[in-house]
Structures are given as structure tokens and as C-alpha cells.
Amino acid sequence: MKKTAAISNKIKTIGLLFVILMSSVIATTIYLNAKNEKDALIINIAGKQRMLTQKISKNVFYLYHNNQHSFSELDNATQEFIYNLNSLKDGNHLIKIEPAPTTAISNQISKVEILWSSFYKNIEDIKKLLQNRNGKNEKTLKILVDTVYATNNNLLNEVDKIVSLYTTYSERKTTFIKYFQYLFALIIINLIIYSYFQLKSMEENAKKFIELSNKIKEGKLNEPIDLIHFEAEKEIVEATNTLNCFINKINAAMAYSDNASKKLEDLTNEFDEILDELSESRDLSSQLYKSEDMVIESQENLLNFTHKLEELKKELNSLSKNCKTKESIV
Numbered sequence: 001m002k003k004t005a006a007i008s009n010k011i012k013t014i015g016l017l018f019v020i021l022m023s024s025v026i027a028t029t030i031y032l033n034a035k036n037e038k039d040a041l042i043i044n045i046a047g048k049q050r051m052l053t054q055k056i057s058k059n060v061f062y063l064y065h066n067n068q069h070s071f072s073e074l075d076n077a078t079q080e081f082i083y084n085l086n087s088l089k090d091g092n093h094l095i096k097i098e099p100a101p102t103t104a105i106s107n108q109i110s111k112v113e114i115l116w117s118s119f120y121k122n123i124e125d126i127k128k129l130l131q132n133r134n135g136k137n138e139k140t141l142k143i144l145v146d147t148v149y150a151t152n153n154n155l156l157n158e159v160d161k162i163v164s165l166y167t168t169y170s171e172r173k174t175t176f177i178k179y180f181q182y183l184f185a186l187i188i189i190n191l192i193i194y195s196y197f198q199l200k201s202m203e204e205n206a207k208k209f210i211e212l213s214n215k216i217k218e219g220k221l222n223e224p225i226d227l228i229h230f231e232a233e234k235e236i237v238e239a240t241n242t243l244n245c246f247i248n249k250i251n252a253a254m255a256y257s258d259n260a261s262k263k264l265e266d267l268t269n270e271f272d273e274i275l276d277e278l279s280e281s282r283d284l285s286s287q288l289y290k291s292e293d294m295v296i297e298s299q300e301n302l303l304n305f306t307h308k309l310e311e312l313k314k315e316l317n318s319l320s321k322n323c324k325t326k327e328s329i330v
Contacts, residue, residue: 014195025185032181035170043167047163057148078120112158
């Protein structure tokens, strides 16, 4: 009989697979949510850079046309732009931002840095000229302001590219993780189907074993009783083997009983023949001698039958004890 895996091992394997898959789905979902939050923060910072370039340019124009010397708002905007640009390039542990994740993003940030260094130098020069504004430096000041106006749009477009690259990267990563989630979901569905058929198979095997056990209990099987043979889980196979052992002992006891009955029947027939011969024979003495020999032989046969019956009794007693022991264990 071919033995399949144990029921406990099947259940443990299916349960372990469910735990692993569900843990993977939960971990992936948590990771995806955390990354989405970080990506949203990075995209927000990159988008804020566009606003800062506009703010810096407007402050430069305002200071130029109103002859103001208060640079606090302009300084704050420039310092914030530099801080954000460094955070995007090298990462920031304070706000838990990782460095540029791809080469394309890193190259684009470097390109913005080059444009910003020239843009920032012009702003610093404008601030110096505004502090000492006079007719001599007015032409130079106007040229610098016009340069800031001209380069502002270029800087703004390059910053927009950083935002687009980060947005594309985030979308691709989200799509990739979602594909993993779909894969896990498909595996879980297949595992559910597999579990259903496995549990159904175990249920059918258990029902079949119970039906065969009930037939033996109710005496509905052949005599001698047929052994049970069918493929099932390890626990059911072990129970079947125990039941087959029980059946073998019953068949052995039945064989002893049949043999003893046959011998007794033969002995009875021999006595009947002797009595018939005695009643019909004229030579009584010869028949008596003959009957004496038959009686001696019959006594020997009876001793043999008695011995067999004692063995049958021992076998039945042993069978009864085994049954009681198994019932107490169950």
C-alpha cells in the first residue's frame, strides 16, 4: 500500500504557506505605504524648488525696482533652495530621505546644481550692487537683473524635469510592487484551491475507513474477512494496518474453529459407522476388538482436538485483550 504524507504534515505545510504568503502581502503593503509617503515628500520638495526659483526672481525684481536693502526674504529663499537641493542629491537623515535613487535623477540634479551656481552668483552680485547703488553700477545691475530673468525659466524647466523623473520613478516602483501583490494574491488563490482538494481527499479517506470499519462491526464483509487496502494519509494507513491485524487474528480464529468442527464431525461419523457395524455383525467379539481400537484412536483424536480448542481459546482471549487495550488507548 502506497503511503501518502501525514495529515498533520499536510495541515502544517498548508498553514505555513498561508502564514508566509499573508506575511509577505502585509509586509509588501506596509513597505508600499511607507515608500509612497517618502516619495510624496520627495516630490513635494522637488516641486517646492520650482516655487523657490520664482520667489527668488520676484524678490530680485522687487528689490531692483523699489531700491530696498532688506534681503532677509531673499536669503531665506536661497538657503532653502540650497538645503532642498542637497537633500535631494545626498539624502537627509533628519527627514529620512534617501540619496538620488537613479542615475538619471542624479545627473539631472547635478545639471540643476550647475545652473544654480551661476544663478546664485548673479543674485549675490545684485545684492552687493543694491547695497552700494549709484549711477556707475546701474548699468551692470540692470544686466544682472536681466540675466536672472533670462536664466530663471531655464532653471525652472530643469527643476521641472527633476519632479517628472521622481514622479515616474515612484509610479514605476508602485506598479512593480503591485505586480508582486497580484502575484501573491494569485498564489494564495491557488493555495486555497489546493487546500480544498487536499481536505476533501482527507475527508473522503476518513469516510471510507469509517464505512469499512462499520461493515466489519456489523458483519457485512466476506468470511474470511477481506483485508482493507486503499491509499490514504499516514494516520489512516496506520489505523488500517491495526485493523488488518485484528482481521488476521479473527480469520485465524475462524480457521481453527472450522478445523475443530470438521474433526468433531468426522469423529461422530466414525462412531456412527461402528455402531452400525456392531448392530449388523454376527461376530461380536471381533467387532468389540475393532471398536476398542477405534475408541483408542478416537481418544487420541479427541486429545488433539482438545489441544486445538485450547489454542483457539487462547487466541480468542488474546484477541479480546488486544481489543480492550486499543479501546482504552483510544
